[in-house]
Amino acid sequence: METYLTKLVQFSGWEAVVEKQIVLKPGQAPRGRQGYTMYHGTxxxxxxxxxxxxxxxxxxxTLGPGxxxxxxxxxxxxxPSRCPPGEHVVLQLKVRVGRVKKMDGQNLAMWHSWQQSGYDTAWLPSTVIGHxxxxxKDPKRVAVKGIAHCADTATKQALEKLISQQRQGGESSGQGNEQGVVGRCKVCKMQTPIGHSLEVCWGCDATVCPFMxxxxCKRSS
Incomplete structure (x- = not known):
């Protein structure tokens, strides 16, 4: 399991937060507003x-819409159940969980009302249902990173090519792909499931990213 810790870097007059990847133990509760590798079968x-x-x-x-x-x-x-093996795909995702609500037998009333209580993600531990x-809540928090499983080689290759094309589209625009595929910002070179807001340096008018x-600055140097 993966999550991210933050550190501060200096950046031409303001500070920017960048992310450093660490590994979590299986089954560890999601924390804070961090990102995790997850999977979706379809x-x-x-x-x-x-x-x-x-x-x-x-x-x-089980946990309402989402x-x-x-x-x-x-x-x-x-x-999905009863899906032929050759047509079954498991997508590898990067999920920004946001504010997480743990679900168990003690809060059954919230299983379908957690979204109205200001949570971004509902988490059901394996101790409750086995897995x-x-x-x-928000699909923009979920980005496709790759194909984790696909029995049909041709299908897997075609889907991986499609992911690559979507990622390249995000790179050419200078943003992470807005359709939910992890892309790379052309300015700071960071992988990102959402678009960066590019800015213009107030000194030399160069295009900059707050995560560089x-x-x-050419004018001040």
């Missing part, structure tokens, strides 16, 4: 639609 046709157009929240489910995923790949490989499960390690 049909290959739905996988193409997700890669190009982003996730659509389900109308309902995007369902899990840090347990075994859970994702069980969905860890998460429901994310540094920017040397």
């Amino acid at each position: 049909h290959r046709d739905s996988a193409r639609a997700i890669i190009t157009g982003g996730f659509r929240p389900s109308a309902g489910g 995007v369902y995923c899990s840090r347990d790949i075994a859970k994702a490989r069980g969905y 860890e499960e998460d429901c994310v 390690d540094k920017h040397v």
Whole structure:
């Protein structure tokens, strides 16, 4: 499991927060507003639609409407049920969990009302239903990173190519792909599931990103 810690770097007159990756133990509770690697099982046709157009929240489910995923790949490989092996795909995701509500037998009343209480993600531990499960309110918090499982080699290659194309589209625009695929900012070179807001240096008018390690202003140097 992965999450991110923050550190501060100096950047031409203001400070920017960058992220450093660390590994979490399996089953560890999501913390704060960090990002995690998770998985989502789907049909290959739905996988193409997700890669190009982003996730659509389900109308309902164990934890109500939202995007369902899990840090347990075994859970994702069980969905959708009765899907032929050659058409089944598990997407690897990067999920920014935001404010997380842990669900258990003590708060049954919140299983379908957590979104109205200001939470971004509902987390159902494996001790409750056997496999860890998460429901994310906003699909923009979920980005496709890769293909974790696909029995059909041709389908897997085609989907990976599609992810690469979407990522390149994000790079050419200088932003992470808004359709939910992790891209790379062309200015700071960071991988990001959401677009950076590029700015203009107030000294030399150069295009800069607030997540760059540094920017040397031509006018002041």
